[in-house]
Amino acid sequence: MGEFLLATIQVDMHDQLALQLQDDLTGAIEKKGAKGVLIDISALEMVDSFIGRMIADISGMARILDAKTVLVGMQPAVAITLVELGLSLPGVATALNVERGMELLRRSLHDTREDDRFLQR
Amino acid sequence: MASKATLASTLQTRRQEILAQWLAQLEQSASSTKGRVSTVELRNQAGEFLNLLTATLQGNEAADVNLPAWQPVRAFLESLSRARVAAGFSSDETATFIFSLKRPIFEALQKDCGSDAGELTAGLWAGTELLDKLGLHTVKTFQASREEVIGRQQTELLELSTPVVKLWDGILALPMIGTLDSARTQIVMESLLQKIVETESQIAIIDITGVPTVDTLVAQHLLKTVTALRLMGADCIISGVRPQIAQTIVHLGVDLQGVTTKANLADALALALKRTGVSFVRQ
Numbered sequence: 001m002g003e004f005l006l007a008t009i010q011v012d013m014h015d016q017l018a019l020q021l022q023d024d025l026t027g028a029i030e031k032k033g034a035k036g037v038l039i040d041i042s043a044l045e046m047v048d049s050f051i052g053r054m055i056a057d058i059s060g061m062a063r064i065l066d067a068k069t070v071l072v073g074m075q076p077a078v079a080i081t082l083v084e085l086g087l088s089l090p091g092v093a094t095a096l097n098v099e100r101g102m103e104l105l106r107r108s109l110h111d112t113r114e115d116d117r118f119l120q121r
Numbered sequence: 122m123a124s125k126a127t128l129a130s131t132l133q134t135r136r137q138e139i140l141a142q143w144l145a146q147l148e149q150s151a152s153s154t155k156g157r158v159s160t161v162e163l164r165n166q167a168g169e170f171l172n173l174l175t176a177t178l179q180g181n182e183a184a185d186v187n188l189p190a191w192q193p194v195r196a197f198l199e200s201l202s203r204a205r206v207a208a209g210f211s212s213d214e215t216a217t218f219i220f221s222l223k224r225p226i227f228e229a230l231q232k233d234c235g236s237d238a239g240e241l242t243a244g245l246w247a248g249t250e251l252l253d254k255l256g257l258h259t260v261k262t263f264q265a266s267r268e269e270v271i272g273r274q275q276t277e278l279l280e281l282s283t284p285v286v287k288l289w290d291g292i293l294a295l296p297m298i299g300t301l302d303s304a305r306t307q308i309v310m311e312s313l314l315q316k317i318v319e320t321e322s323q324i325a326i327i328d329i330t331g332v333p334t335v336d337t338l339v340a341q342h343l344l345k346t347v348t349a350l351r352l353m354g355a356d357c358i359i360s361g362v363r364p365q366i367a368q369t370i371v372h373l374g375v376d377l378q379g380v381t382t383k384a385n386l387a388d389a390l391a392l393a394l395k396r397t398g399v400s401f402v403r404q
Contacts, residue, residue: 071354073354074352074354076311076314076315079314079349080307080349083345094351094354096317096318096323096353096354097354
């Protein structure tokens with residue numbers, strides 16, 4: 001989707017699949033030169049500490065590759081589980097749905113461009 | 122089983138006498154019923170109970186009230202104590218209904234047995250044993266129905282105490298009232314998050330004006346709720362922090378960094394509206 005990547009998690013994640021996603025996503029960011037990644041987890045019903053950590057990891061990797069990650073559509077049960085596991089995912093941006101996430105990405109991208117222009121002047 | 126037969130025959134032959142005496146006793150202690158049960162109703166209940174008791178005893182069953190044969194008697198007592206719970210009787214008042222039957226029965230037995238001490242003792246013993254068991258059963262049911270009432274009220278209270286209010290398009294408010302414990306926080310959190318999904322709201326205001334005290338546990342629960350909200354992509358403002366509570370939070374060393382707090386709900390709403398890009402103009 002333009003300069004953004006959209007990854008939708010449709011099935012229950014198991015560890016191998018999560019690692020696969022990590023590989024694919026970082027590869028795709030590099031190849032497409034994406035500036036933002038949306039991870040849609042609205043279909044995800046269950047999480048464990050590994051998946052939680054993996055989401056945080058992907059966000060960190062994307063940041064290094066100069067892309068912003070937004071996590072969208074987290075279910076209430078998933079949010080409660082993550083909090084109880086002590087994973088508050090600091091530094092990961094979140095949004096209620098894909099639309100809002102996209103808006104957030106656009107705005108932050110816009111801000112960074114303004115900054116760039118300012119620096120060039 | 123001679124004693125039981127004695128008891129059964131006495132109950133049958135002297136039914137009117139026993140009933141009259143029992144009613145007199147019940148009415149004597151009726152100051153305790155304080156008009157919650159009418160005399161007619163009491164008479165009906167007493168008559169029905171005596172009938173059931175006599176019918177069951179005539180089957181010459183063993184005095185174990187848990188046997189299936191005693192089912193009608195037990196069912197009657199259960200419905201009786203349930204009705205008395207609803208009418209606001211205490212447990213001893215309910216038990217007195219059964220125990221006051223002892224005296225009339227004993228007197229009737231005495232008249233029937235005459236001078237036969239052996240038979241009299243056996244009859245008395247059977248009567249006492251039976252009525253005690255029935256009385257205990259009544260009290261047991263009474264307590265069970267009470268606990269049922271308490272349980273129902275507790276769940277109702279929980280449901281009542283966690284309303285999620287929509288203040289504006291995209292803004293939800295949660296006025297919390299009463300002490301926050303783990304179970305309540307869990308329910309509050311769940312209903313709030315669920316509502317966020319349903320209404321696609323961006324901002325939630327948690328108003329803690331009605332929370333009497335904040336300790337480390339409560340603060341931790343609040344922080345958990347805020348974190349969960351953030352994970353879902355919504356913002357959270359905590360409002361209604363009273364001066365004492367602000368002092369306690371600082372003294373406890375609870376870190377509320379990263380959480381927006383406001384002194385009252387109006388300020389919180391103003392901030393929320395500003396964040397959603399709504400502005401008001403005074404006409």
